[in-house]
Amino acid sequence: MKTEDQKIRNIGISAHIDSGKTTLTERILYYTKRIHAIHDVKGKDGVGATMDSMELEKERGITIASAATYCEWKGHEINIIDTPGHVDFTIEVERSLRVLDGAILVLCAVGGVQSQSITVDRQMKRYKVPCIAFINKCDRSGANPFRVISQLKTKLGHNAVAMQIPIGLENDVQGVVDLVGMKALYFEGGNGEIVREVEIPSYLLEEAKAKREELIDAASLFSDELTEAILNESEISSEMIYTALRKGTLKREITPVYMGSAYKNKGVQPMLDGVTYLLPCPSEIENEAIDMDKNEEKVVLSNDPEKPIVALVFKLEDGQYGQLTYIRVYQGTLEKGSTIVNVRTGKKVKVGRLVRMHADQMEDVEYLRAGYIGALFGIECSSGDTFTSPEVNLTMISMYVPKPVISLAIVLKDNKSQIAVAKALNRFAKEDPTFKTYVDNETGDTIIEGMGELHLDIYVERMRREYGADVTTGNPRVAYRETITQRAEFNYTHKKQTGGAGQFGRVAGYLEPISDGEFVFENKIFGGAIPTQYIQACEKGFKQSMAKGPKLEFPVTGVKVVINDGASHSVDSSDMAFQAAARGAFKEAYLRAKPVIHEPIMKVVVETPTEFQGSVMGLLNQRRGMIIGSQDEDVMCVIEAQVPLAEMFGFSTILRSATQGKAQFTMEFAIYRQVPQSIAEKIALEVAQNKKSAA
Amino acid sequence: MFTISVDLKRENNIIHLTYKDIIMIKKEMLYRNPLVSLGYENEDILPVGGFGAVLAHAGVGKTALLVQLALNMMLRGNSILHVSLNDAVGKVDLWYQEIFHDIIKRFGIVEVTEYWDRIQPYRFIMTFKVEGFSAPKLEERLTDLMEQNIFKPHTIIIDGFRFDDAGRGQLMRLKELVDKYSMRMWFTVHTHRHEPPQENGLPLSFLHIADLFDAIVQLAAKGDEVYIKSLKGISIESKQNDLILDPATMLIKDSE
Numbered sequence: 035m036k037t038e039d040q041k042i043r044n045i046g047i048s049a050h051i052d053s054g055k056t057t058l059t060e061r062i063l064y065y066t067k068r069i070h071a072i073h074d075v076k077g078k079d080g081v082g083a084t085m086d087s088m089e090l091e092k093e094r095g096i097t098i099a100s101a102a103t104y105c106e107w108k109g110h111e112i113n114i115i116d117t118p119g120h121v122d123f124t125i126e127v128e129r130s131l132r133v134l135d136g137a138i139l140v141l142c143a144v145g146g147v148q149s150q151s152i153t154v155d156r157q158m159k160r161y162k163v164p165c166i167a168f169i170n171k172c173d174r175s176g177a178n179p180f181r182v183i184s185q186l187k188t189k190l191g192h193n194a195v196a197m198q199i200p201i202g203l204e205n206d207v208q209g210v211v212d213l214v215g216m217k218a219l220y221f222e223g224g225n226g227e228i229v230r231e232v233e234i235p236s237y238l239l240e241e242a243k244a245k246r247e248e249l250i251d252a253a254s255l256f257s258d259e260l261t262e263a264i265l266n267e268s269e270i271s272s273e274m275i276y277t278a279l280r281k282g283t284l285k286r287e288i289t290p291v292y293m294g295s296a297y298k299n300k301g302v303q304p305m306l307d308g309v310t311y312l313l314p315c316p317s318e319i320e321n322e323a324i325d326m327d328k329n330e331e332k333v334v335l336s337n338d339p340e341k342p343i344v345a346l347v348f349k350l351e352d353g354q355y356g357q358l359t360y361i362r363v364y365q366g367t368l369e370k371g372s373t374i375v376n377v378r379t380g381k382k383v384k385v386g387r388l389v390r391m392h393a394d395q396m397e398d399v400e401y402l403r404a405g406y407i408g409a410l411f412g413i414e415c416s417s418g419d420t421f422t423s424p425e426v427n428l429t430m431i432s433m434y435v436p437k438p439v440i441s442l443a444i445v446l447k448d449n450k451s452q453i454a455v456a457k458a459l460n461r462f463a464k465e466d467p468t469f470k471t472y473v474d475n476e477t478g479d480t481i482i483e484g485m486g487e488l489h490l491d492i493y494v495e496r497m498r499r500e501y502g503a504d505v506t507t508g509n510p511r512v513a514y515r516e517t518i519t520q521r522a523e524f525n526y527t528h529k530k531q532t533g534g535a536g537q538f539g540r541v542a543g544y545l546e547p548i549s550d551g552e553f554v555f556e557n558k559i560f561g562g563a564i565p566t567q568y569i570q571a572c573e574k575g576f577k578q579s580m581a582k583g584p585k586l587e588f589p590v591t592g593v594k595v596v597i598n599d600g601a602s603h604s605v606d607s608s609d610m611a612f613q614a615a616a617r618g619a620f621k622e623a624y625l626r627a628k629p630v631i632h633e634p635i636m637k638v639v640v641e642t643p644t645e646f647q648g649s650v651m652g653l654l655n656q657r658r659g660m661i662i663g664s665q666d667e668d669v670m671c672v673i674e675a676q677v678p679l680a681e682m683f684g685f686s687t688i689l690r691s692a693t694q695g696k697a698q699f700t701m702e703f704a705i706y707r708q709v710p711q712s713i714a715e716k717i718a719l720e721v722a723q724n725k726k727s728a729a
Numbered sequence: 730m731f732t733i734s735v736d737l738k739r740e741n742n743i744i745h746l747t748y749k750d751i752i753m754i755k756k757e758m759l760y761r762n763p764l765v766s767l768g769y770e771n772e773d774i775l776p777v778g779g780f781g782a783v784l785a786h787a788g789v790g791k792t793a794l795l796v797q798l799a800l801n802m803m804l805r806g807n808s809i810l811h812v813s814l815n816d817a818v819g820k821v822d823l824w825y826q827e828i829f830h831d832i833i834k835r836f837g838i839v840e841v842t843e844y845w846d847r848i849q850p851y852r853f854i855m856t857f858k859v860e861g862f863s864a865p866k867l868e869e870r871l872t873d874l875m876e877q878n879i880f881k882p883h884t885i886i887i888d889g890f891r892f893d894d895a896g897r898g899q900l901m902r903l904k905e906l907v908d909k910y911s912m913r914m915w916f917t918v919h920t921h922r923h924e925p926p927q928e929n930g931l932p933l934s935f936l937h938i939a940d941l942f943d944a945i946v947q948l949a950a951k952g953d954e955v956y957i958k959s960l961k962g963i964s965i966e967s968k969q970n971d972l973i974l975d976p977a978t979m980l981i982k983d984s985e
Contacts, residue, residue: 651873655877663811
């Protein structure tokens with residue numbers, strides 16, 4: 035195993051669904067000799083691309099879970115995280131970005147910067163991931179890499195600069211001109227593995243010179259040496275240009291753009307050179323942790339292999355040999371046999387087997403140094419956990435996990451399925467913090483919750499295929515919430531005197547709405563109207579009531595409870611009595627506090643040819659959508675709207691038929707907002723009916 | 730004077746807002762509205778079918794002033810179509826949110842999201858590439874919205890219109906459009922430092938179209954302060970001196 039930090043690259047490949055990133059990864063693995071044959075996504079040979087290790091991914095032609103793999107290119111070790119492109123799996127993308135030092139933003143030469151690329155780019159910005167771009171699919175009809183570069187500038191605000199110009203496009207795609215080395219590159223051999231470097235064809239020379247000028251101009255902003263060379267008209271070396279570009283790329287102030295066609299085996303190797311020249315090594319990225327011993331102070335980690343270990347679990351997978359824990363080491367060296375501590379649980383564990391992953395194959399290693407990505411075997415933990423050496427108590431900054439917005443009841447056909455599903459659910463919940471599961475006490479149904487229809491669909495399919503469980507599903511249900519809108523007072527006495535020990539407790543105070551936070555409890559009792567030992571019981575009672583709102587039995591949020599008076603009895607008062615009193619008080623005040631229902635509102639972005647703009651807006655409007663705006667972009671138009679999730683079921687089919695399949699959309703959770711009165715009545719009716727049928 | 734009762738009826742399911750808050754915000758915004766204070770007579774400033782322009786050098790706050798004007802109208806229940814020829818939808822939306830937050834903060838109101846949720850439906854953002862924008866295109870988009878009853882603007886804001894390139898003809902077509910649909914239209918006009926103003930304060934390149942405008946105001950920065958003055962549209966009697974604006978909200982600054 036190599037140890038030179040400068041030669042390590044931890045990169046991700048992020049892009050819009052269907053822009054060909056899995057194919058690109060496959061080619062990278064082939065050229066770096068990690069695999070010896072090429073299989074296509076949705077391959078006719080039935081093997082499928084190497085990174086899509088799950089059967090389901092192969093069938094649907096999309097990447098669901100990010101598989102980590104590594105390869106070597108010209109003395110550099112490249113760890114690649116293949117990230118899913120669909121918004122429903124955003125948590126996966128975000129988790130991957132957290133552990134990356136750089137990324138390749140893959141764009142389609144025809145589709146250009148699409149809505150998903152915007153989401154992914156925003157995530158990259160949030161985690162300050164430097165990136166280079168690769169414009170793929172230059173072999174497709176309508177390909178225009180320079181239009182995509184201009185979109186990178188206008189839509190994403192990147193200072194994008196072409197590193198190459200194409201030699202032929204569409205059917206005629208042959209190779210690229212390298213603007214740094216000023217050579218034409220052709221890709222020959224059965225799978226484009228031989229890169230032939232020749233003089234630039236004369237008909238492209240002028241264009242190449244002009245574009246090189248632009249490239250050097252852009253790069254000169256980051257290097258005085260280069261600026262000087264331009265002013266003195268002295269020779270400009272490739273190294274000078276790369277050094278300047280690297281500086282700009284690391285600061286995210288310039289985005290070098292490569293181009294080609296992974297499918298036709300064109301342009302992948304120069305892009306790999308770009309990864310080694312332009313993307314950062316682990317020590318060039320500043321990573322922070324929180325010191326739990328020093329009042330959660332931020333600590334900058336050093337990439338030093340001699341320092342105490344700090345490592346982050348970013349993915350779990352259940353393989354045939356047990357739980358596989360993907361980990362990135364930020365500091366120190368994780369060695370086989372060493373003892374590490376899970377900071378969340380405080381549990382000490384011994385490192386058993388250490389491996390480096392190559393999609394679903396693995397290679398045993400003795401240690402993982404700072405900056406490396408690998409996997410551990412047989413360690414109990416959850417995604418997002420931090421492992422450290424016993425002498426430090428640092429945790430990597432916790433990642434924001436959104437709450438699920440949709441749920442689905444799953445019905446099991448037989449006993450065998452029950453065991454399989456239990457196993458599957460346990461694994462999914464551990465792997466994916468946005469996936470939750472519980473059993474509905476009333477109906478006895480197993481409920482799964484997640485971030486969107488597709489998100490849950492995939493898990494149901496996985497239960498069927500990987501676990502052989504025979505399951506059917508109910509209709510998806512939206513995660514409504516209840517909240518109050520005004521202050522209401524309570525004064526409730528719980529009194530029971532029916533043989534045996536009595537129960538007595540009185541609580542008085544008020545409920546009021548709060549906008550930030552789910553539940554706040556405040557004790558304003560002076561003089562011991564309620565003895566201190568029962569205050570906790572009161573809080574517990576109110577909290578219990580929040581789980582199921584008295585209005586429609588949805589969870590209640592945004593309530594502040596203040597108690598300011600009460601009474602107790604020396605014999606009959608107990609924890610139980612005060613809990614019951616609190617529940618009674620809550621019920622009493624709640625309906626007077628004018629409760630309302632809140633529903634999840636999704637940010638929906640539709641990309642459509644302009645001729646369908648009107649009808650798409652109509653569709654969104656019919657769905658109670660509020661259109662924020664529309665953006666005209668030549669022949670395409672992007673419409674941004676906020677639409678209640680409840681109205682979005684089946685939208686993809688309707689959108690397809692309304693736009694001859696030419697529009698596409700992405701959707702992500704935006705905000706909870708109050709349901710209009712008429713809809714609230716409908717929901718109430720539905721809830722009543724469900725209750726009736728459950729009974 | 731205010732349309733509060735109508736507003737509340739329309740949104741009667743939102744009950745966090747109190748009459749007092751709404752009246753206070755509206756009153757204060759009207760009181761501090763620089764255009765009203767400059768002497769423009771009615772709250773809409775422009776007549777139906779009218780054109781208004783905000784002139785300033787780059788970076789002085791043309792967009793911010795119009796966003797503030799738009800927020801004022803949205804609070805009164807009037808719909809605004811904001812057409813940007815420079816920025817993406819997200820950026821324009823951010824302009825609104827930030828200025829609105831700054832205004833609301835002045836009143837010490839914490840329920841910003843609720844206020845925002847309430848007025849946001851009164852705004853629609855459209856962005857075009859500057860070279861792809863034309864009156865017929867705007868009309869086509871507008872009809873899409875109005876025919877389906879999605880949105881009918883009371884006022885249109887056009888930010889980033891290139892007066893240098895567009896001839897009088899283009900403006901005439903826009904004028905016909907606002908006339909036809911009984912709307913009003915505001916423009917931002919980027920003035921150049923190298924171009925000295927004429928006697929009436931207008932830049933030379935604007936003179937040939939100035940007659941199309943019912944109201945013209947100019948913003949100027951002096952140090953950290955932004956001044957506003959009227960160049961057209963108010964009677965001489967009601968003419969005020971230049972007013973100083975708070976650059977964060979573009980409302981009239983408290984006198985110190």
